[in-house]
Amino acid sequence: MSSRAQPGAMSPDQRGSDPKSTGRKRRNPKTGPLTRSENMSRIRGRDTKPELIVRRALWASGLRYRLYDGRLPGRPDLVFAGPRMVVFVHGCFWHCHEGCINFRIPKTRSEWWAAKLARNKLRDAKVRADLEAGGWQVIVIWECEVENQAVLASIAKALKSFPKLLRHRVRESAIG
Ligand SMILES: [Zn+2]
Numbered sequence: 001m002s003s004r005a006q007p008g009a010m011s012p013d014q015r016g017s018d019p020k021s022t023g024r025k026r027r028n029p030k031t032g033p034l035t036r037s038e039n040m041s042r043i044r045g046r047d048t049k050p051e052l053i054v055r056r057a058l059w060a061s062g063l064r065y066r067l068y069d070g071r072l073p074g075r076p077d078l079v080f081a082g083p084r085m086v087v088f089v090h091g092c093f094w095h096c097h098e099g100c101i102n103f104r105i106p107k108t109r110s111e112w113w114a115a116k117l118a119r120n121k122l123r124d125a126k127v128r129a130d131l132e133a134g135g136w137q138v139i140v141i142w143e144c145e146v147e148n149q150a151v152l153a154s155i156a157k158a159l160k161s162f163p164k165l166l167r168h169r170v171r172e173s174a175i176g
Contacts, residue, residue, distance in 0.1 A: 046068065050141075050143040050146040054087070054089050054146055054152065055067075055078065057149075057152040057156065058155070058159070061153075061156040062160070063156060063159055065078040065079055065080050072134075072136070073131050073134070074127030076131070080162075082162065083137070083162030084135055084136050084137060085137045085139060085159060086131060086137070086138055088138070088140050088141070089141050089142075089143065089146065090124075090141070090142055092143050092144050093117075095120060095121070095124055096117050096118075096120060096121045096124075097142050097143075105117065139159075141155065
């Protein structure tokens with residue numbers, strides 16, 4: 001029982017469970033802002049650490065949701081169909097969290113980065129507008145906020161203030 005699975009034979013959900021088995025360093029969340037490569041690895045990711053923190057917190061408050069619903073604009077990270085609310089967990093760098101320590105335009109190729117990040121921002125705005133036009137409320141939780149219990153608690157409270165937020169809610173007849 002002492003032998004371990006071959007590196008590379010690990011399933012995706014084992015990643016990170018044994019730091020020795022991969023070459024990746026694990027970041028202590030207290031050590032400060034993310035490095036660029038850490039940010040890079042998260043773009044368009046699923047099941048990122050910030051998302052998992054949010055999901056665990058909301059689940060623990062009794063909320064149930066769908067994940068990554070591709071039928072909705074922007075494929076929201078969490079979908080609360082009953083109250084028609086969606087939650088995005090946004091990385092601060094890629095989604096341009098203004099004023100945040102994790103959001104700084106890199107000094108090298110700064111024009112290229114500025115243009116790229118501006119496009120991301122524009123896309124986020126369009127996704128939000130499209131969702132709102134469809135009657136959805138949009139909540140954004142920033143990556144730098146996910147360890148903040150007060151923020152998560154207030155979001156859970158907002159979501160719960162809508163009645164009958166149930167996992168198997170009958171599909172709304174009011175669509176369209
Ligand atoms: Zn931030």
